[in-house]
Amino acid sequence: MSHGDGDHERFAHYVQKDKIMASALDGTPVVALCGKVWVPGRDPKKYPVCPMCKEIFESMGAGGDKDKGGKDGGKK
Numbered sequence: 001m002s003h004g005d006g007d008h009e010r011f012a013h014y015v016q017k018d019k020i021m022a023s024a025l026d027g028t029p030v031v032a033l034c035g036k037v038w039v040p041g042r043d044p045k046k047y048p049v050c051p052m053c054k055e056i057f058e059s060m061g062a063g064g065d066k067d068k069g070g071k072d073g074g075k076k
C-alpha cells in the first residue's frame, strides 16, 4: 500500500470539459485553470474544489451555464 500517488492532489480542479473527456480516454494530464497539470480522477465529486480554480473560474464570470440572459438590459 502506498499513498505516494497524488496524495497531495486531493482537489478537484476546474478543467475544460473537452479536455476532461480527452483525458478520460487517454489518461493524459490536463492543465487546470490554476495552472496545475492534473489527471482528473474518476470520482471528482469526492474531492473539494480547488480554491484557486474556483476563484479563477468565478473571476472569469463564466456566463455559460446560467441561462438568465439579462445582461444586455433585458426586455420588459
Ligand SMILES: [Zn+2]
Pocket: 011, 012, 013, 014, 032, 033, 034, 035, 036, 050, 051, 052, 053
Ligand atoms: Zn486548481
